[in-house]
Amino acid sequence: MRPPRLxxxxxxxxxxxxxxxxxxxxxxxxxxxxxxxQPAGDPVQGGTLTYAEVTPIDNWQTQAARFxxxxxxxxxxxxxxxxxxxxxxxxVGWIASDFTSNEAKTQYTFTIRxxxxxxxxxxxxxxAVKANLDALGLGIKDAQIQPNxxxxxxKSSKVLxxxxxxxxxxxxxxxxxxxxxxVTAGLVAPETLKLDNAGxxxxxxxxxxxxxxxxxxxxxEEVVFSARxxxxxxxxxxxxxxxxxxxxxxxxxxxxVAHRAGAAxxxxxxxxxxLQPVDEQVLKSGGGQVFAAQGVDLTTNNxxxxxxxxxxxxAKVRQALQVGMDRQALKDTVLSDSYVISASILNHKTPGFVxxxxxxxxxxxxxxxxxxxxxxxxxxxxIRQKDxxxxxxxxxxxxxxxxxKPAFELIEQxxxxxGVKLVNRAADNTFLTSALVDDQxxxxxxxxxxxxxxxxxxxxxxxTQTLNADEELNDLFTREQxxxxxxxxxxxxGEEQRALVLxxxxxxxxxxxxxxxxxxxxxxxxxxxxxxxxxxxxWKSGK
Amino acid sequence: xxxxxxKRVGQALLVIWLAYTAVFLAVQALPNDPxxxxxxxxxxxxxxxxxxxxxxxxxxxxxxxxxxxxxxxLLRGDLGYSLSSGAPVAARIGExxxxxxxxxxxAFVLAVLLAVALVAAATLARGERLRRALLxxxxxxxxxxxxxxxxxxxxxxxxxxxxxxxxxxxxxLSLLVPILVLALHLSAPIAQVLLKSVQQVSAQPFVxxxxxxxxxxxxxxxxxxxxxAAPAALSIAGITIGTLLAGSVITExxxxxxxxxxxxxxxxxVQDIPLVQGLVLLTAATFTVVNLLVDLIHPQLxxxxxxxxxxxxxxxxx
Numbered sequence: 117m118r119p120p121r122l123x124x125x126x127x128x129x130x131x132x133x134x135x136x137x138x139x140x141x142x143x144x145x146x147x148x149x150x151x152x153x154q155p156a157g158d159p160v161q162g163g164t165l166t167y168a169e170v171t172p173i174d175n176w177q178t179q180a181a182r183f184x185x186x187x188x189x190x191x192x193x194x195x196x197x198x199x200x201x202x203x204x205x206x207x208v209g210w211i212a213s214d215f216t217s218n219e220a221k222t223q224y225t226f227t228i229r230x231x232x233x234x235x236x237x238x239x240x241x242x243x244a245v246k247a248n249l250d251a252l253g254l255g256i257k258d259a260q261i262q263p264n265x266x267x268x269x270x271k272s273s274k275v276l277x278x279x280x281x282x283x284x285x286x287x288x289x290x291x292x293x294x295x296x297x298x299v300t301a302g303l304v305a306p307e308t309l310k311l312d313n314a315g316x317x318x319x320x321x322x323x324x325x326x327x328x329x330x331x332x333x334x335x336x337e338e339v340v341f342s343a344r345x346x347x348x349x350x351x352x353x354x355x356x357x358x359x360x361x362x363x364x365x366x367x368x369x370x371x372x373v374a375h376r377a378g379a380a381x382x383x384x385x386x387x388x389x390x391l392q393p394v395d396e397q398v399l400k401s402g403g404g405q406v407f408a409a410q411g412v413d414l415t416t417n418n419x420x421x422x423x424x425x426x427x428x429x430x431a432k433v434r435q436a437l438q439v440g441m442d443r444q445a446l447k448d449t450v451l452s453d454s455y456v457i458s459a460s461i462l463n464h465k466t467p468g469f470v471x472x473x474x475x476x477x478x479x480x481x482x483x484x485x486x487x488x489x490x491x492x493x494x495x496x497x498x499i500r501q502k503d504x505x506x507x508x509x510x511x512x513x514x515x516x517x518x519x520x521k522p523a524f525e526l527i528e529q530x531x532x533x534x535g536v537k538l539v540n541r542a543a544d545n546t547f548l549t550s551a552l553v554d555d556q557x558x559x560x561x562x563x564x565x566x567x568x569x570x571x572x573x574x575x576x577x578x579x580t581q582t583l584n585a586d587e588e589l590n591d592l593f594t595r596e597q598x599x600x601x602x603x604x605x606x607x608x609x610g611e612e613q614r615a616l617v618l619x620x621x622x623x624x625x626x627x628x629x630x631x632x633x634x635x636x637x638x639x640x641x642x643x644x645x646x647x648x649x650x651x652x653x654x655w656k657s658g659k
Numbered sequence: 660x661x662x663x664x665x666k667r668v669g670q671a672l673l674v675i676w677l678a679y680t681a682v683f684l685a686v687q688a689l690p691n692d693p694x695x696x697x698x699x700x701x702x703x704x705x706x707x708x709x710x711x712x713x714x715x716x717x718x719x720x721x722x723x724x725x726x727x728x729x730x731x732x733l734l735r736g737d738l739g740y741s742l743s744s745g746a747p748v749a750a751r752i753g754e755x756x757x758x759x760x761x762x763x764x765x766a767f768v769l770a771v772l773l774a775v776a777l778v779a780a781a782t783l784a785r786g787e788r789l790r791r792a793l794l795x796x797x798x799x800x801x802x803x804x805x806x807x808x809x810x811x812x813x814x815x816x817x818x819x820x821x822x823x824x825x826x827x828x829x830x831x832l833s834l835l836v837p838i839l840v841l842a843l844h845l846s847a848p849i850a851q852v853l854l855k856s857v858q859q860v861s862a863q864p865f866v867x868x869x870x871x872x873x874x875x876x877x878x879x880x881x882x883x884x885x886x887x888a889a890p891a892a893l894s895i896a897g898i899t900i901g902t903l904l905a906g907s908v909i910t911e912x913x914x915x916x917x918x919x920x921x922x923x924x925x926x927x928x929v930q931d932i933p934l935v936q937g938l939v940l941l942t943a944a945t946f947t948v949v950n951l952l953v954d955l956i957h958p959q960l961x962x963x964x965x966x967x968x969x970x971x972x973x974x975x976x977x
Contacts, residue, residue, distance in 0.1 A: 171924075171925065171928070172917070172921065172925065173743075173925070173929075174741070174743055174744035174746070174751065174925065175743045175744050175745070175929075255708065257711065259745075260711070260712050260715055260745070262698075262708035262712075263708070312745065313745030314740075314744060314745035314746040314747075315745075316745075317743075317744045317745045317746070318744070318746075334917065335754040335755055335917055336754075336755055336917035336918075336921050336922070336925075337826070337827060337915070337916065337917045338826075368826050368915065369915055370825065370915055371912045371915060371921070371924075372810070372912060372913050372915070374810055374814075375810075375813060375814075375817075375818070375825055378814060378817070378818035378825070379818075379825050381818070382817070382818050382821060384817065384824060384825050384826070385825075545927070545928060546927075549696070549930060550690055553690070553691070554690075578706075
């Protein structure tokens with residue numbers, strides 16, 4: 117069923133003008149990032165929302181939800197202790213109605229909300245939270261489940277009177293609270309934690325306290341969830357405090373990128389993730405909607421540097437490449453209006469973000485100067501060389517991002533002008549298999565969830581970004597995690613960004629993480645700071 | 660006959676064992692063990708966890724123990740555990756194999772029917788133009804990429820006309836269209852070999868004799884030519900099983916269907932090596948079994964194979 121053509125045109129026009137019709141928005145949990153116009157009106161009760169993810173998955177275990185395919189669905193199945201409100205830029209209560217810490221940031225106390233139950237009837241109390249925190253912090257040996265990387269400081273927790281849980285850490289960690297808002301810290305029923313590995317990985321067996329409950333599945337094709345009518349514990353300030361408007365949520369898969377815009381436009385799905393920039397305008401002008409969900413919880417998209425080959429051992433060379441990239445041209449040629457070019461390794465809306473856009477401005481003359489200073493001089497073919505070696509570098513990345521390959525194709529051209537040859541192996545998953553752990557491959561193009569701050573992403577010796585532990589950086593990370601005041605914490609997060617992006621230039625930043633969704637004309641949905649659709653507050657009009 | 664069968668079955672078992680060994684050695688040649696590779700896709704895997712997982716799945720054992728242990732398990736139908744889902748590889752394959760069997764099996768049958776129909780029409784066609792047009796169809800079918808045809812048909816039928824779903828919704832069209840896409844591609848080599856073979860047989864003197872005796876063209880074709888030309892097409896049909904599996908990966912992705920093809924893609928993407936290993940073995944076994952069947956059917960079509968040297972069976976057919 118299609119809405120009248122005139123309405124379509126009007127919506128498309130308004131969308132094109134960037135006007136927002138979201139009269140239903142404005143509350144805490146709403147994300148400010150939805151770009152296209154959503155028709156106004158009161159939420160409609162009932163109906164089934166069909167959502168298409170990119171690829172089917174077979175491991176739904178909570179800690180392993182570091183991929184969008186999992187997190188986007190589990191977000192509506194599992195509640196967390198806290199919730200990050202991107203609009204206010206702060207953490208609010210969810211299953212924890214209140215949370216406090218000692219000054220040293222080594223002890224945190226959570227007050228658990230009363231009246232919350234898992235979908236199997238078990239009460240979600242302090243005891244159940246402790247069982248979950250132990251699983252997150254220590255892993256579950258019998259089920260071969262490893263600890264959550266963002267909980268690496270976790271030591272123990274105990275149940276206190278008044279439905280409270282007190283967590284003790286091995287070392288100070290100012291990011292601990294933020295980590296409890298991640299989907300990877302989703303709370304499951306104590307019964308789920310007792311299952312074996314296969315059991316905890318099966319979506320049919322995972323029991324949560326979230327707004328949607330597993331109903332049925334066809335392996336690799338479809339998962340159906342039904343709404344929980346008695347759900348009444350949405351995050352503080354959520355647009356919809358209670359049960360979902362929808363009756364049912366159906367997850368399907370569209371691995372073929374070419375079908376996504378058509379699927380949303382024709383209404384075969386109400387929402388689809390992974391729209392290509394070229395399809396955005398097509399979908400909008402066809403009466404569909406385009407939503408750009410900003411990944412505030414993630415690092416920006418970046419090419420992190422591995423210095424193993426020696427080509428990029430000199431910081432000057434890395435700095436030359438950093439300013440030898442024309443990010444605006446990248447946005448104009450390869451990306452779309454849904455994308456924001458990076459000004460740091462953190463997203464513009466992430467707490468502590470420092471704007472380095474002036475320092476990162478395209479400056480090929482400065483690039484050449486830096487390369488000259490580093491001793492790399494132009495060779496006969498225009499590619500710089502030093503001691504008989506050419507300045508040739510390679511980038512590896514997965515094919516998860518729809519824009520990463522063309523982006524590096526453009527960067528390849530830009531760097532050729534300053535005399536650097538880039539071998540573009542982006543979106544080559546086979547190459548990535550070995551390149552991911554090979555420090556001879558100079559760049560790894562990616563973005564990472566950063567709930568535990570930048571420390572867990574760039575710190576460990578086997579971190580997949582740089583495959584190297586930088587002592588000065590790690591010292592900075594340790595001090596940041598031990599910060600006792602908000603002000604000091606933010607200041608140190610700023611220093612980390614300066615070190616990573618400018619002084620050491622260990623990561624070349626590209627664009628803020630964003631997930632572009634396509635939607636059918638009547639779909640109303642907001643997104644979390646981790647780009648997950650909030651199905652609990654979603655509804656459909658005109659059906 | 661008994662000796663021929665025993666020999667062929669023995670050879671098939673040998674091939675499967677060699678395939679197992681080759682896959683095992685290939686895994687050893689990887690830069691790391693399966694657990695480390697699987698966990699390296701994570702931000703930073705904890706070395707203690709890696710060690711514990713390796714011990715749990717037996718990857719810390721000496722190579723010969725792993726080799727014999729996995730081989731023994733294989734004989735019991737146990738393909739190990741998928742690192743991603745934690746479920747047995749055999750169970751994971753069992754979940755989706757039905758979908759692929761329906762798709763690939765139907766596509767194969769349709770491809771053979773299409774090929775025979777095409778060759779019959781081309782041979783019996785009266786007009787030279789029609790005959791030429793029909794003869795050019797197989798090269799056309801093989802030049803159209805499976806993914807392209809699938810995309811175009813879906814764009815047309817599902818998005819533009821809205822008569823079918825982009826997803827496998829159980830409707831007749833959502834099954835028939837992928838089957839047709841796969842079958843068209845598959846029918847081309849079968850048709851081409853059958854056609855060549857039919858032309859060769861038609862040139863033989865016995866056909867002239869039949870004609871001189873007053874037999875009709877279609878009677879000659881169906882009763883004599885086709886029967887004599889069939890072994891060659893059967894051989895090529897056996898080999899196309901490989902194409903069929905590769906085609907399934909693409910077809911399943913384009914049509915968002917569950918199946919072995921999708922599973923291979925998933926397993927490779929998350930670097931779940933035991934699952935990949937199981938799927939490669941299954942593919943090798945399928946290929947071997949189908950070719951074994953072809954070898955066993957051959958003598959029924961051409962009894963000379965039993966009396967001639969066994970190794971020349973394919974040469975004779977070609």
